Amino acid sequence: MTNAFVINGGKPLKGEITPQGAKNEALQVISAVLLTEEKVTISNIPDIKDVNKLIELLGDMGVITEKIADATYTFVAKDIDQDFFQSEAFKSKGGGLRGSIMIVGPLLARFGKASIPKPGGDKIGRRRLDTHFLGFEKLGAQFNYNPEDGFFNVDASNLQGTYILLDEASVTGTANIVMTAVLSKGTTTIYNAACEPYLQQLCKMLNRMGAKISGIGSNLLTIEGVTKLGGTEHRMLPDMIEIGSFIGLAAMTGSEITIKDVQYKELGMIPDVFKRLGIKLELRGDDIYIPAQDHYEIETFIDGSIMTIADAPWPGFTPDLLSIVLVVAIQAKGSVLIHQKMFESRLFFVDKLLDMGAQIILCDPHRATVIGLDKQVQLRGISMTSPDIRAGVSLLIAALSAQGKSTIYNIEQIERGYQNIDTRLKALGADITRI
Incomplete structure (x- = not known):
């Protein structure tokens, strides 16, 4: 018998969350x-x-x-x-x-x-x-x-x-x-x-x-x-992948969230990449505060061409957060090209997002173009299976923002990387149960 999460999404969350060790x-x-x-x-x-x-x-x-x-x-x-x-x-x-x-x-x-x-x-x-x-x-x-x-x-x-x-x-x-x-x-x-x-x-x-x-x-x-x-x-440092995941979660669900003790100077360009998606965040002490946002707009490059977000070895953008950026872009205004350079087959979870109503063109195993819905259309809840740790959390974020009920199977994959994620999200007001 495998475990699964059942999520009733579409509600804003609120509160403080502390990232685990990296x-x-x-x-x-x-x-x-x-x-x-x-x-x-x-x-x-x-x-x-x-x-x-x-x-x-x-x-x-x-x-x-x-x-x-x-x-x-x-x-x-x-x-x-x-x-x-x-x-x-x-x-x-x-x-x-x-x-x-x-x-x-x-x-x-x-x-x-x-x-x-x-x-x-x-x-x-x-x-x-x-x-x-x-x-x-x-x-x-x-x-x-x-x-x-x-x-x-x-x-x-x-x-x-x-x-x-x-x-x-x-x-x-x-x-x-x-x-x-x-x-x-x-x-x-x-x-x-x-x-x-x-x-x-x-x-x-x-x-x-x-x-x-x-x-x-x-x-x-x-x-x-x-x-x-x-x-x-x-x-140990706090987990920057968790921090990025929570920034994305806040934006996508229109929630007001404070992420505690983030060791901001060690986050490199992570906060800036989320800012490029139009997400407002401010540093308060060593906490990141994200206000509730009804709307966030992807920047374009200076010449007006479509924004590209790609991973690279540090101090470039970490590949572990690309799937999160991809999901968050679904509800942004504007379009973005996600280019996964360092690993192949990491974007193959987009079929689940398409079933939920996202507008994404999977160009090849390394690239996906996301056409933002600007929160004009809500995603709909579905049943799905998590292929790897990071995709699992991306699907979890999508489910929390979606209308209706979602079920995520194979959550062992998520739990290899995120501790007590369901209890911690419940504390923010998420409707998530483990079955």
Whole structure:
């Protein structure tokens, strides 16, 4: 029996909502506890499936994990059970979790070897892991894939710093290579490094643990290897994808919403992209206040041509918010071209929006043109299934703005990335029930 959300939409919401800790940061900084035998305390950890699975996996390996407060854990990775990595339990747990690739770098760095089952996760095109493995190889790791048991086995007894030019600015790839390089001999230079806030957070945390990383926030990182790292305390950033989702939700449902404690300076161009759709928002302290708006109008470019919103590596616009922008544009005045450059097949949920009454032309797997309805026509509620995390929340926003009842199936996908989303939306006045 799968769970579903039933939503009665078309009502404005009101109130305050606090974003959870950033999912994408969590998978990196929690993996980093494996680099030291000392205690690491991490706060603002989101209570979501992907993160809880990773914490459980660390426990199975022998890390002593303790929840000391709401969203705060301590980790002591003193005695790691090396045999666990060849076990069936690791294969089933590690294989079902895309984030499990993130433990490979720290294990290589500290123990000189690691194994990883072929990872699973989201279906959003070919998310290659080559960047990770090419980086490990450049640092001197050798690995072989065993097709019989489906494991990659990596040997890294002699890691040596080197110059690495990444084939793509992969966030997880950069993070994994950084975690490997901090304990390698000599100096490692990573060019075309990802520079997302998550990655900056990881590098700052590692430096507090005793690593020597410079160039943080740029695409050229220099890492001087050290022999060991110590413990630290780390607080995670709020999830910028949630913040963007709530901005979109407020606009689409004509709601007055305050998003609390957003770490505004870490949001990059996200607020500006929503402003381009005509959404009014103001910063009050470190909260974003969105007034109730009956109407928002998409800007055009200076020469009058149609606005294009595309994703790009940071500090460009994050691909995770493109599906949200696409949905919010449905009720704007004007038209916009959404161009998903970084992943294919991520726009394939628009058929559900068309069934709800949206005017969207899907040009190809990467581009969709949205012709705004300007709230002249309300979307209508339908039954639908969520294909991936971000599309799931986009459909949820569409359903909350639609007239009548919607049912969203496969909400496990949504809950991999958003904690207690139904309870938090109910607190704003949403009519949403879980069945």
